[in-house]
Amino acid sequence: MRNIQLTKRQEKIIEIVKENEPITSEAIAKQLKLTRATLRPDLSILTMSGILDARPKVGYFYSGKSDINVFRDKIQSIKVEDIKSLPTIIDEETSVYDAIVTLFLDDVGSIFVTSNDCLTGIISRKDMLKSAIGNIDINKVPVAVIMTRMPNVIYLEEKESILEAAIKIIEHEVDSLPIVEKHKDDLGEEQLKVIGKISKTNITKLFVDLGIED
Amino acid sequence: MRNIQLTKRQEKIIEIVKENEPITSEAIAKQLKLTRATLRPDLSILTMSGILDARPKVGYFYSGKSDINVFRDKIQSIKVEDIKSLPTIIDEETSVYDAIVTLFLDDVGSIFVTSNDCLTGIISRKDMLKSAIGNIDINKVPVAVIMTRMPNVIYLEEKESILEAAIKIIEHEVDSLPIVEKHKDDLGEEQLKVIGKISKTNITKLFVDLGIED
Numbered sequence: 001m002r003n004i005q006l007t008k009r010q011e012k013i014i015e016i017v018k019e020n021e022p023i024t025s026e027a028i029a030k031q032l033k034l035t036r037a038t039l040r041p042d043l044s045i046l047t048m049s050g051i052l053d054a055r056p057k058v059g060y061f062y063s064g065k066s067d068i069n070v071f072r073d074k075i076q077s078i079k080v081e082d083i084k085s086l087p088t089i090i091d092e093e094t095s096v097y098d099a100i101v102t103l104f105l106d107d108v109g110s111i112f113v114t115s116n117d118c119l120t121g122i123i124s125r126k127d128m129l130k131s132a133i134g135n136i137d138i139n140k141v142p143v144a145v146i147m148t149r150m151p152n153v154i155y156l157e158e159k160e161s162i163l164e165a166a167i168k169i170i171e172h173e174v175d176s177l178p179i180v181e182k183h184k185d186d187l188g189e190e191q192l193k194v195i196g197k198i199s200k201t202n203i204t205k206l207f208v209d210l211g212i213e214d
Numbered sequence: 215m216r217n218i219q220l221t222k223r224q225e226k227i228i229e230i231v232k233e234n235e236p237i238t239s240e241a242i243a244k245q246l247k248l249t250r251a252t253l254r255p256d257l258s259i260l261t262m263s264g265i266l267d268a269r270p271k272v273g274y275f276y277s278g279k280s281d282i283n284v285f286r287d288k289i290q291s292i293k294v295e296d297i298k299s300l301p302t303i304i305d306e307e308t309s310v311y312d313a314i315v316t317l318f319l320d321d322v323g324s325i326f327v328t329s330n331d332c333l334t335g336i337i338s339r340k341d342m343l344k345s346a347i348g349n350i351d352i353n354k355v356p357v358a359v360i361m362t363r364m365p366n367v368i369y370l371e372e373k374e375s376i377l378e379a380a381i382k383i384i385e386h387e388v389d390s391l392p393i394v395e396k397h398k399d400d401l402g403e404e405q406l407k408v409i410g411k412i413s414k415t416n417i418t419k420l421f422v423d424l425g426i427e428d
Binding site: 041044045048049071072074075076097100103104109125126128129130132133138163166167169170175200201203204205206207208210211212213 | 255258259262263285286288289290311314317318323339340342343344346347352377380381383384389414415417418419420421422424425426427
């Protein structure tokens, strides 16, 4: 994919063709009060670039091929492994209070929970807030009691695109997703090892990077 | 701005020109093992689209004009008013406990705080969490005590672009920003009225919309 800058006249020609297709070059020239010879280079570039279709003895059509989504191509080519952050991980037995302290120390929004180094859950700021104002002793209760537990944890694998990550974040209304590697344990059961994190912050940063990139 | 799909041969020509500029059409044809006549339409479209520059008796140059950032143009043309959400607003006198309840009821991440309908602060999930585990009576203490207070609240105005919003969110490490309208009060002092909100969720949603748009 390449992007080209069309001239105002070329944009105007596209508008005329869109509204009047099929339309001959004479008719376009007449609308623009120009000669056919003057228009020839413009019509050449518009047909060669695939924006217009020309059919002999009929005229020009608008093909719409120019509307290819460059942005989609780009964010489908960026994988979650390319922009992942370090995950904050705690063991299931950690108290809710210690999880909250970890949240502030690591300056993150969500914490992943593991047992024997395998993903078992995720705990958000809101989960912690609910516990903190609830009737539980956050110094004693372990995070395992209040976390969102597997298989309800949505996750990503390294080769997924950042577009897929953003879609999962929006669909499941979460702030961040763990990136996992799948392994089989000795009993042949699938285990998930957390190797990274993608959050709305990563997406927003990428949005800025793509927007200010030269 | 228009996007065109170049053929593999046209992309190959661009690569050859980039590495060898200035280069004549004969030399390009030789590298591709094609005749000059075969290449002529490709070279026409590449020069007319501004991707290559042709100088008589010298050869072709790569102009780089094709690298215009379509994505930047797009997200600079989208204004925060176009995708803003409804803000959740509470009065300064509201207790921290009631603010937390409002957070869950409205399913939001931050709450804007006003006094006489003018923006005076913002309160995040982490501000609430800190209070909830701290030594204060969240049923009695008003949010005014724990909020981030003006002039330290970063805000947006309706006509700012979504790119500027994303940059402010990342630079100031916040989850959401109020969109305000500025007024003068009877004493001529500037007052800010909250009319909307832009959060990392809005940015992530826009990222998805731009990515899956046809």
